[in-house]
Amino acid sequence: MAAGSALVLTSALLAGCGDDSDELTLNLYTAADGAEQYAAAAVDCTNAANGRYVIRHHMLPRQADDQRLQLARRIVGGDTALDIVGLDVTWTAEFAEAGWVEPLPDEVADRVRNGTLEGPLKTATWEDRLYAAPLNTNTQLLWYRKDLVPNGEPPDTWDELITIAEDLADQRRPSWIEVQANQYEGITVWFNTLLTSAGGKIVDDDGETVTLDQGDAARRALEIMARVGRAKGADPSLSQRDEGSARLAMESGRAVFQVNYPFVLPGIAENGGGAFLDDNGNPTNSDTGRRVQDEFAWAPFPGMEEGKPATVTIGGFNLAVPTTSKHPTEAFEAIECLRNRENQLRNAVEAGVPPTLAELYDDPAFQEEYPAWEAIKSSLENAGVRPASPAYQSISIVLSADLSPPSGIDPDSDVEKLTSRVRDAVNSEGLVP
Amino acid sequence: MTTLAPAPPPAPPPTGKRTLTAEKKAERKLAFLLCAPAVLVMVAVTAYPIGYAVWLSLQRYDLRFPNDREFVGLDNYTAVLTDNYWWTALAVTVALTVISVAIELVLGFALALLMHRTIVARNTVRTVLLIPYGIVTVAGAFSWYYAWTPGTGYLANLLPEGEAPLTEQIPALGIVILAEVWKTTPFMALLLLAGLALVPDDLLRAAQVDGAGAWTRLVRVIIPMMKPAILVALLFRTLDAFRIFDNIYVLTRGNNDTGSVSILGYDNLFKAFNLGIGSAISVLIFLCVALIAFLFVKGFGTAAPGTDSEAKR
Numbered sequence: 072m073a074a075g076s077a078l079v080l081t082s083a084l085l086a087g088c089g090d091d092s093d094e095l096t097l098n099l100y101t102a103a104d105g106a107e108q109y110a111a112a113a114v115d116c117t118n119a120a121n122g123r124y125v126i127r128h129h130m131l132p133r134q135a136d137d138q139r140l141q142l143a144r145r146i147v148g149g150d151t152a153l154d155i156v157g158l159d160v161t162w163t164a165e166f167a168e169a170g171w172v173e174p175l176p177d178e179v180a181d182r183v184r185n186g187t188l189e190g191p192l193k194t195a196t197w198e199d200r201l202y203a204a205p206l207n208t209n210t211q212l213l214w215y216r217k218d219l220v221p222n223g224e225p226p227d228t229w230d231e232l233i234t235i236a237e238d239l240a241d242q243r244r245p246s247w248i249e250v251q252a253n254q255y256e257g258i259t260v261w262f263n264t265l266l267t268s269a270g271g272k273i274v275d276d277d278g279e280t281v282t283l284d285q286g287d288a289a290r291r292a293l294e295i296m297a298r299v300g301r302a303k304g305a306d307p308s309l310s311q312r313d314e315g316s317a318r319l320a321m322e323s324g325r326a327v328f329q330v331n332y333p334f335v336l337p338g339i340a341e342n343g344g345g346a347f348l349d350d351n352g353n354p355t356n357s358d359t360g361r362r363v364q365d366e367f368a369w370a371p372f373p374g375m376e377e378g379k380p381a382t383v384t385i386g387g388f389n390l391a392v393p394t395t396s397k398h399p400t401e402a403f404e405a406i407e408c409l410r411n412r413e414n415q416l417r418n419a420v421e422a423g424v425p426p427t428l429a430e431l432y433d434d435p436a437f438q439e440e441y442p443a444w445e446a447i448k449s450s451l452e453n454a455g456v457r458p459a460s461p462a463y464q465s466i467s468i469v470l471s472a473d474l475s476p477p478s479g480i481d482p483d484s485d486v487e488k489l490t491s492r493v494r495d496a497v498n499s500e501g502l503v504p
Numbered sequence: 505m506t507t508l509a510p511a512p513p514p515a516p517p518p519t520g521k522r523t524l525t526a527e528k529k530a531e532r533k534l535a536f537l538l539c540a541p542a543v544l545v546m547v548a549v550t551a552y553p554i555g556y557a558v559w560l561s562l563q564r565y566d567l568r569f570p571n572d573r574e575f576v577g578l579d580n581y582t583a584v585l586t587d588n589y590w591w592t593a594l595a596v597t598v599a600l601t602v603i604s605v606a607i608e609l610v611l612g613f614a615l616a617l618l619m620h621r622t623i624v625a626r627n628t629v630r631t632v633l634l635i636p637y638g639i640v641t642v643a644g645a646f647s648w649y650y651a652w653t654p655g656t657g658y659l660a661n662l663l664p665e666g667e668a669p670l671t672e673q674i675p676a677l678g679i680v681i682l683a684e685v686w687k688t689t690p691f692m693a694l695l696l697l698a699g700l701a702l703v704p705d706d707l708l709r710a711a712q713v714d715g716a717g718a719w720t721r722l723v724r725v726i727i728p729m730m731k732p733a734i735l736v737a738l739l740f741r742t743l744d745a746f747r748i749f750d751n752i753y754v755l756t757r758g759n760n761d762t763g764s765v766s767i768l769g770y771d772n773l774f775k776a777f778n779l780g781i782g783s784a785i786s787v788l789i790f791l792c793v794a795l796i797a798f799l800f801v802k803g804f805g806t807a808a809p810g811t812d813s814e815a816k817r
Contacts, residue, residue, distance in 0.1 A: 140774050147567055169568045254759035308654045310671040461568045465776045475759065476671060499566045502589045502768065502785075503776045504758070 095124040097398060097405050100142065101157035102388065103133045105422035109157075109409075112417065116408035124401045126155075126409075135159050135256070139464070146171045146393045154396040155406055157388045158203055160194035160456070161256075161463050164278055167197040168461035172391040174200045179403045183410075190454025191427040195389045197278075197459060203389035205427035206410045207418050210383050210450040211264070211330050212443060213373055218352045218366040219245060219327045225370035229265070229295045232373050233302055236327055240304020244352050247306035248299050249317035249329030254475035257313050259467045260384045260457070261330070262474055265292035267455035268374055268381040273470075274497060278460035281497060284490040291375060293482040300477030310476030322346065324354025324363050330372060332386070333443055334423050339364050369443045371450060382455030387424065425451070465496035465503050472504040554790065561783035568777050580784035589768060590785070594792075597764040600677065601745040604684040608741055609734075611685065612692030619693065620700045637690035645754035648683045652755075670755060676762045683751045688744070692737055699733025700726070739800040743793055765789050 101109040106128070113126040120126075131138040142156055143166075158166060166172045175183060180201040184192060191205035213232075217223045219239055226232040232248065240246035251257025263273065271288025274281050283289050300309060306320060318335045320326050324346035329335070339345055345363030346354040352366070372381040390409060392402040408414070415426035420440045425447055431437050432448045441447060458466055469492040474480065495501045564576045584590045615633055622629045636644065651659040652670050660669065669675035703726050711721050727734070749766040752758055758767035769789060773782030 136775060143567060143777060165568050169570060254757070308668045308671075311653065311668050465778075468771065468775060472759075499569060499776070499778060501583055502587045502781055503771055503778075504589045504763070504768075 095398060095401060097124050097126045097154040097402055098152050099126050099128045099155045099157075099405075099409070100131050100153055101128065102135075102138055102159075103130045105418060105424060106130045108414075108418045108422045112409050112414040115414065116405055119408055120401075120405070124398070124405065126405055131157070142166075142393075143169075143171065146395050149395055151395050151397050153393045154398055154402045155409070156391055156393055157206065158391050160191070160208075160385065160387050160389060161467070163195055163202055163389065163391075164197045164459045165461045165463060166391065167200075167202040168278075170394055172202050173394055173396075173399055174202050175204065176403060179204075179407065182407060186429055187427050188429050188451050188454075190385050190451050190456065191387060191389075193454075193456050193459075194385065194387070195391075203391035204406050204410050206388045206390050207415065207424040208385050208387035208427050208451060208454075209332050209425060210385050210447055210454065211260075211332055211372055212446050212450060213370045214321065214329045214331055214335055215368055215370060216245065216327050216352065216363070216366045217368050218348070223368075225368070226373055227371075228377055229299075229373045229375065232328055233295075233298050236305075237303045239327055240302075245325045245327050245354070246302075246304030247309075247320060247326035247328075248302060249306065249312060249320050249326045249331070250299060250309070250477075251313055251317060251330075252300070252309050252475060252477050253311050253313050254471045255313065256467055256471065258474050258477075259470045260386070262292060262296065262470060263457050264372065264381060264384045264455055265295055265375065267384070268292075268379070269376075273458040273466065273493060274460050276459065278458070278462075279497060281490055281494045283493055284486050289486045289489070290482050293480050293485055295375070296474065296477040297480040297482055300480065305478075310478070321367075322363055324348055324352075333425065333441065333447060336367075336369070336443060337423060339367055369446055371446055380449070380453050382453050383450045384457055385451065385454045387427070460497055462497050462499055465499065466493050468503045469493060469496050557783045557786050557790075560779050561787050563780050565779040566777060567779060576780070580780045581788070583781060584784050584788060590765070590788075592761055593758075593763050593765045593768040596677065596762060597746060597748065597766075600681060600684070600748055600764065601742060604681045604688075605738065605741050605745050607681070607685050608689045608692045609738065611689045612696055612737070615689065615693035616696035616700055619697050633693060634690045636686050637688065637694075639687070641687060641750045642754055644687055645683055645751045648679060648686075648751075649755050652679055671760060673761045676756050676760060680748075680751050680755055680762065683755065684745065684748065687751070688741065692741055695737035695740065696730070696733060699730040699737070702733065703729045735800065735804050739797065742796055742800070746793060746796060747789070765792070 099109065099113055110128040113128040117124070117126045131141055138157075139159065139162055142153070142158075145153060156172070158172070167174070174180075183201060183204045187205055188208065191208045192201070194208075195201055195203040195205050213225060215225050220226065220235055226235055236246045236248050250261050252261070266273065266283075266288055269288035269291045271286060271292065272282045274283075299305065306312070306326065308316070308320070312320065314331055314334075317326075317329050317331055318338055321329045321335070322339055322342055322345035343362075344365070345367070347357065347359045348361045348363060348366065349355040349357075349359055354363075372383045374381040390406045392399050392406065396402050410427070412428060412431065415428055415431060416434065416437060418424050419426050419431070419437055423440075425441070426432075426437070432444055438444050457463065460466060470489065473485065473489055473492060496503065561580050562575060562577060563573060564579070565573045619626075619630050619633060649670070651657040654660045654663075654668050660667070663669065667675075669679060707725055707729070708721055711725050716724065747766050748764050749770070752762060752764055752767055753770075756762040758764070758771065763771070765785065766789065769782055769785040772778050772785055776782070
């Protein structure tokens with residue numbers, strides 16, 4: 072590791088040598104998705120700085136695990152070449168507790184809080200301090216087929232949803248329910264949404280007390296997951312589904328429901344509208360003039376009980392300043408620019424990620440790009456967040472290992488098992504699978 | 505007569521011996537000097553990381569809780585060795601190793617015989633057989649992954665509706681073995697082909713004249729002659745198979761109890777950032793690999809790479 076950080080340091084020094092000595096360079100590291108937009112924002116904010124600093128954009132890997140690994144390794148190794156980093160919303164507690172990112176200075180924090188949606192703010196907060204500035208967010212909706220649900224009305228609850236799907240299976244019509252059920256972060260997100268919608272929580276706000284087994288919320292969440300997994304006419308590949316394959320399964324015409332992020336809406340149009348449908352709503356190879364896209368609609372994420380909206384787990388990225396940065400003052404200034412109204416709008420319109428500034432949702436440009444903006448906004452206002460804990464990654468790994476496949480869940484005995492596994496993870500004891 | 509016989513030549517004068525020793529000493533010194541750079545490099549790239557891993561494995565050291573770092577002796581080993589995840593991963597690894605190497609040995613031998621005896625288009629046959637080995641493992645693994653994924657896969661579509669083999673432990677492990685065998689059988693065949701070339705044709709002809717059939721020649725002549733080559737091939741493949749990582753990483757990510765010990769080590773080091781536990785797993789893997797090598801070299805008399813197998817007899 073010493074050798075590794077020495078290498079990194081050397082290359083940073085070499086990179087520094089190449090620069091104009093008067094020029095102050097801020098290195099911005101973001102995920103590879105949406106990199107074009109982040110790079111454009113870097114150019115705009117460099118211009119806005121009037122020559123005081125230059126923001127240079129760099130790409131991190133596409134996979135969240137690889138991004139986290141690179142950032143953590145470089146910061147632990149004392150790499151001074153990182154000035155602004157894009158953090159996945161689940162990493163805040165970990166990076167803050169480990170001393171890898173600086174808390175926002177008070178006046179910056181005040182300005183960031185002003186006008187930012189509550190849910191995204193929560194994902195950037197650890198022990199009442201703001202460690203990052205919410206750049207964009209993400210939330211899931213229920214996507215459904217109008218031609219398959221009774222009266223074209225989407226279900227409000229999971230109970231109703233499963234009943235509709237099973238009825239469709241009896242009629243030999245498309246009956247798959249698409250969720251993210253593969254053994255990865257996605258199934259943890261699904262579980263967390265169900266759990267918080269039922270009034271439960273994986274860990275308490277301190278990030279240490281495991282509250283998974285309090286009340287019956289966990290058992291109810293597990294019941295729904297097991298029922299979706301074992302439903303009559305369920306997708307046989309359910310336990311392999313992630314966001315991308317769930318979306319494709321729906322486009323193939325065999326699914327009636329999917330819970331997924333807003334990208335599926337522009338996606339289905341890009342893919343030519345999905346499969347052709349026959350009179351029964353089943354996919355067919357012949358050109359009937361009617362495609363999945365024509366029946367494709369969205370609704371709020373189903374809740375656990377009638378009249379109580381779901382608290383959907385939110386995703387997204389926040390911007391933070393590593394403790395190793397040599398120019399924190401300029402970096403914080405640049406962060407405010409990088410997440411300003413123009414840049415968030417550009418990210419939304421060009422890269423499809425929902426912004427974190429509340430007022431943008433009233434902007435016609437955004438509304439046009441996001442036909443589902445109202446559902447997204449209300450979903451964000453009811454947002455559920457994933458457990459804020461420095462050990463979040465371990466929690467997620469053990470949960471996803473035990474929850475997948477959903478058809479194997481035993482709601483009666485699994486709550487206890489999950490609770491003890493999460494407790495080990497929180498205390499960083501034992502192994503992760 | 506005997507008295508007249510000239511005295512036996514005097515033993516080389518002690519001084520002469522001393523000169524030789526001095527020469528030898530100088531030579532030895534030079535040898536050490538010449539070796540020193542290589543030794544230094546070996547220490548830097550091999551011994552240091554291993555030593556550092558051992559040192560880390562004796563500490564509670566989680567990157568996320570840097571302030572809790574402390575020396576805990578063998579606690580990490582206790583944690584690993586009392587955990588079900590470790591034993592599941594070890595069982596999976598051993599099963600994968602034994603089954604895939606056994607299949608590769610039989611298949612590889614058949615391919616080696618084929619390559620050795622082919623008369624028509626000899627070079628083409630050899631090249632074609634080696635193609636899988638030339639493909640990057642990760643790229644090959646991805647093509648297997650898509651082939652076995654329902655919807656995108658030509659192989660998965662052959663199965664009855666509703667089968668997703670990569671999501672169940674046993675079928676997924678079967679696919680991992682298939683991918684391993686497909687990928688590394690050519691390597692096995694190549695090593696065995698080199699061994700086959702060592703079997704003198706005269707010996708085979710003599711056996712034939714003595715009335716030995718093809719099978720007898722194979723069992724009585726070829727295989728005994730090839731024993732050193734077979735054991736080296738087995739040793740290499742066993743060590744490689746035990747450290748299996750890339751195929752599993754792509755095909756299942758170790759989900760549904762299909763992870764090998766290497767996957768377990770990776771996850772604990774790089775997902776959980778738990779350097780103590782992760783290093784303990786790495787050291788245990790190292791010990792397993794050393795044990796396998798020891799068994800092969802001492803138990804079966806495999807010639808260690810770089811030593812002369814004849815000299816050992």
